[in-house]
Amino acid sequence: MKQDIRDFNSKLENGDREICNLLADTIDRHLPQADAKIWHRHPVWFLAGNPTVGYSKQKRGIRLMFWSGAGFDEPGLDVLGAKFKDASTFYRSVKDVDASEIVRWLDKSREIAWDYKHIVKRKGILERLK
Numbered sequence: 001m002k003q004d005i006r007d008f009n010s011k012l013e014n015g016d017r018e019i020c021n022l023l024a025d026t027i028d029r030h031l032p033q034a035d036a037k038i039w040h041r042h043p044v045w046f047l048a049g050n051p052t053v054g055y056s057k058q059k060r061g062i063r064l065m066f067w068s069g070a071g072f073d074e075p076g077l078d079v080l081g082a083k084f085k086d087a088s089t090f091y092r093s094v095k096d097v098d099a100s101e102i103v104r105w106l107d108k109s110r111e112i113a114w115d116y117k118h119i120v121k122r123k124g125i126l127e128r129l130k
Contacts (some may be wrong), residue, residue, distance in 0.1 A: 008038060
């Protein structure tokens with residue numbers, strides 16, 4: 001786990017920290033080619049310069065978000081927006097985290113991807129990469 005992500009997680013309350021450490025370890029292990037960093041104050045993993053997966057602390061719990069997750073066709077991910085292709089789930093306890101489910105979503109994130117890297121240049125229009 002990168003130090004800036006470790007630092008982010010260490011500032012969270014104990015239960016949230018456990019969830020985030022598990023998420024970061026799972027993502028790092030199954031997306032080893034991804035570039036991980038703090039982006040807009042939250043841990044995010046990038047593939048080929050595109051945000052792929054990340055998490056944040058919110059009122060409902062820890063939100064795990066996949067930028068192209070709307071195309072995964074997964075009942076465990078709630079599609080949040082019509083304009084973007086993101087989908088998320090929330091965790092309140094480390095017991096809620098199903099690592100095998102996350103691994104399946106990470107596998108899909110390699111195959112189903114939208115070009116967020118050039119969204120500004122395309123004036124908000126998303127194009128499918130794969």
